[in-house]
Amino acid sequence: xxQSGSSAPLFSLPRLDGGDWRLERGKSALLVFFETDCxxxxxAIPYLNRLAQALDGKAEIVGISQDGEASTRELIVRxxxxxxxxxxxxxxxxxxxxxxxxxxxxxxDAGGKIARTSVAFDKAGLNAIAAEMCAAIGLEPxxxxxxxxxxxxxxxxxxxxxxxxxxELKIESDPAASVNLYSERGPRASRVELDDGVDPYEFCYEAxxxxxxxxxxxxxxxxxxxxxxxxxxxxxxxxxxxxxxGMATVEKIAANAVMAGCKxxxxxxxxxxxxxxxxxxxxxxxxQATTHFAAPLVIVNGPVRHDLRFACGGxxxxxxxxxNSTLGRAFQLILTNIxxxxxxxxxxxxxxxxxxxxxxxxxxxxxxxxxxxxxxFGFDRGQSAVTLFAAxxxxxxxxxxxxxxxxxxxxxxxxxxxxxxxxxxxxxxxMVVLCPEHVKTLDRSGFAKDSIREFLFENTGVxxxxxxxxxxxxTQFKQLYQRATIDGEECYRKFxxxxxIRIVVAGGTAGKFSAVIGSWATGPRGSQxxxxxxx
Amino acid sequence: MKTIxxxxxxxxxxxxxxxxxxxxxxxxxxxxxxxxxxWGGSFFLDYLEKALKDRYGVEQVVRxxxxxxxxxxxxxxxxxxxxxxxxxxxxxxxD
Numbered sequence: 001x002x003q004s005g006s007s008a009p010l011f012s013l014p015r016l017d018g019g020d021w022r023l024e025r026g027k028s029a030l031l032v033f034f035e036t037d038c039x040x041x042x043x044a045i046p047y048l049n050r051l052a053q054a055l056d057g058k059a060e061i062v063g064i065s066q067d068g069e070a071s072t073r074e075l076i077v078r079x080x081x082x083x084x085x086x087x088x089x090x091x092x093x094x095x096x097x098x099x100x101x102x103x104x105x106x107x108x109d110a111g112g113k114i115a116r117t118s119v120a121f122d123k124a125g126l127n128a129i130a131a132e133m134c135a136a137i138g139l140e141p142x143x144x145x146x147x148x149x150x151x152x153x154x155x156x157x158x159x160x161x162x163x164x165x166x167x168e169l170k171i172e173s174d175p176a177a178s179v180n181l182y183s184e185r186g187p188r189a190s191r192v193e194l195d196d197g198v199d200p201y202e203f204c205y206e207a208x209x210x211x212x213x214x215x216x217x218x219x220x221x222x223x224x225x226x227x228x229x230x231x232x233x234x235x236x237x238x239x240x241x242x243x244x245x246g247m248a249t250v251e252k253i254a255a256n257a258v259m260a261g262c263k264x265x266x267x268x269x270x271x272x273x274x275x276x277x278x279x280x281x282x283x284x285x286x287x288q289a290t291t292h293f294a295a296p297l298v299i300v301n302g303p304v305r306h307d308l309r310f311a312c313g314g315x316x317x318x319x320x321x322x323x324n325s326t327l328g329r330a331f332q333l334i335l336t337n338i339x340x341x342x343x344x345x346x347x348x349x350x351x352x353x354x355x356x357x358x359x360x361x362x363x364x365x366x367x368x369x370x371x372x373x374x375x376x377f378g379f380d381r382g383q384s385a386v387t388l389f390a391a392x393x394x395x396x397x398x399x400x401x402x403x404x405x406x407x408x409x410x411x412x413x414x415x416x417x418x419x420x421x422x423x424x425x426x427x428x429x430x431m432v433v434l435c436p437e438h439v440k441t442l443d444r445s446g447f448a449k450d451s452i453r454e455f456l457f458e459n460t461g462v463x464x465x466x467x468x469x470x471x472x473x474x475t476q477f478k479q480l481y482q483r484a485t486i487d488g489e490e491c492y493r494k495f496x497x498x499x500x501i502r503i504v505v506a507g508g509t510a511g512k513f514s515a516v517i518g519s520w521a522t523g524p525r526g527s528q529x530x531x532x533x534x535x
Numbered sequence: 536m537k538t539i540x541x542x543x544x545x546x547x548x549x550x551x552x553x554x555x556x557x558x559x560x561x562x563x564x565x566x567x568x569x570x571x572x573x574w575g576g577s578f579f580l581d582y583l584e585k586a587l588k589d590r591y592g593v594e595q596v597v598r599x600x601x602x603x604x605x606x607x608x609x610x611x612x613x614x615x616x617x618x619x620x621x622x623x624x625x626x627x628x629x630d
Contacts, residue, residue, distance in 0.1 A: 191541060192542055200540065247547045340545060
């Protein structure tokens with residue numbers, strides 16, 4: 001790759017909007033080599049747009065596309081790209097400048113030298129180039145790429161097209177050879193015409209559309225009504241759903257939502273929910289394919305609970321409202337029909353989980369005197385959100401005698417000690433679902449979310465004597481566990497940190513029953529909870 | 536009027552995969568063993584490695600471990616088998 005101080009080779013390339021663009025001697029410009037399917041290029045483009053705007057035509061930024069005209073035009077509209085773009089069709093200019101990755105930026109000074117380069121996405125590099133360009137035209141320097149704008153400081157790019165192996169992999173008639181894994185549009189769903197006399201309900205079952213319960217046949221009219229509730233185009237890919245990485249287009253999501261019995265307005269929640277499920281941190285691939293009990297539990301927060309009538313009170317985990325039941329069911333249908341995690345095929349769970357029919361609750365924020373769950377992920381209380389947790393089925397904790405909050409928490413801590421496996425500590429999280437009556441007692445005793453978590457962390461342990469008979473699950477890691485004395489008993493702590501215990505308020509106002517829900521493998525090596533906003 | 540349904544199943548275009556040609560024999564071959572990093576994996580794979588060498592005349596065994604059993608093998612893991620020119624890879628786990 002040409003480095004700073006080298007002479008910049010002169011060239012002329014066709015502009016996308018007609019005519020040629022020339023790099024001539026004495027011309028200063030910022031050259032940006034990019035590819036249309038490179039996520040790092042897409043990340044960099046808005047910064048370059050901002051720079052182009054600040055420079056206001058007094059210095060030039062030129063994008064050099066290494067791809068064909070159609071995909072370049074698509075990117076320019078979609079991104080959008082707000083600076084001129086030229087086409088390096090034969091990659092001759094790419095070979096001369098020889099960037100190893102895209103995006104690569106070459107700042108050419110008026111003396112015809114390369115003044116500075118920046119490879120891939122690099123905030124420091126972008127800022128240095130912006131400062132130099134501003135200084136050259138007497139503009140006040142500004143910070144182009146701030147430290148906390150949601151983008152990483154650096155992100156590796158894609159290999160430059162001229163270094164890619166030639167197209168040996170392209171096989172005629174191979175449909176995947178033309179599949180762009182970064183495309184945002186997918187094929188429209190095929191249509192199935194039923195012969196007269198065919199019962200659509202039986203057909204859906206036989207065709208493998210359904211979970212084992214009957215579904216509403218996804219007729220074209222019903223799917224159209226569902227699509228009418230979103231502004232997104234039907235062929236837009238919302239996510240690629242593991243483990244098969246099937247394309248969840250808006251239309252496919254709508255067809256499954258119809259089958260589950262959703263009202264059209266549920267698309268508002270389903271779209272961000274599918275995005276959240278396919279967030280790499282949640283690792284739905286593992287959650288779906290494991291032999292463990294895990295099923296994704298959906299927790300709904302914010303005003304959308306009332307807008308769409310989600311239940312957060314009595315019977316919250318069961319068959320109580322259309323919203324909870326159909327959202328949870330649509331989600332599961334999408335995971336099996338598009339993601340491919342069918343029981344007995346890619347879903348190999350030993351015992352399964354009744355939540356795989358539908359596992360969706362809303363938080364009872366009205367009975368929660370503390371901050372609701374989604375605010376712990378940085379959202380305002382007034383923002384609606386969906387949170388996902390890779391969950392075991394709920395385990396009930398009855399405590400009707402407690403006059404003090406700590407008595408309730410003692411009962412809960414004993415249930416917490418058994419999540420995943422009694423003697424297996426540290427690797428698990430747990431969701432504690434507190435019922436309103438328990439919340440009232442805890443609140444009266446002066447407990448709040450953090451002190452509840454802290455108390456449960458301090459008081460949940462497994463007695464060391466349980467490990468004397470070696471060989472059981474979790475005993476092999478006991479040297480990693482932390483010892484603590486709980487109620488005079490030498491124990492290993494169940495959890496590594498208080499934040500492995502999550503707290504949600506839900507359920508009816510009568511009855512002193514809370515619940516503990518164990519997790520699957522957690523953290524970066526397992527599944528991390530994710531929370532996405534619902535607009 | 537005929538009923539028209541919208542297909543709710545996955546229709547993602549994919550390359551048709553073909554299984555690799557089967558090996559005639561293991562003798563003299565380099566075989567990869569992929570440990571998915573579950574707790575009991577090394578005991579099982581130690582046994583398997585010994586059996587491959589003693590009973591089937593495998594020349595060399597290349598052992599690679601995934602960083603976590605919960606996720607697909609990253610490219611860096613697969614590349615190690617490619618670099619070692621393994622004739623076949625056995626993926627194994629034991630709790």
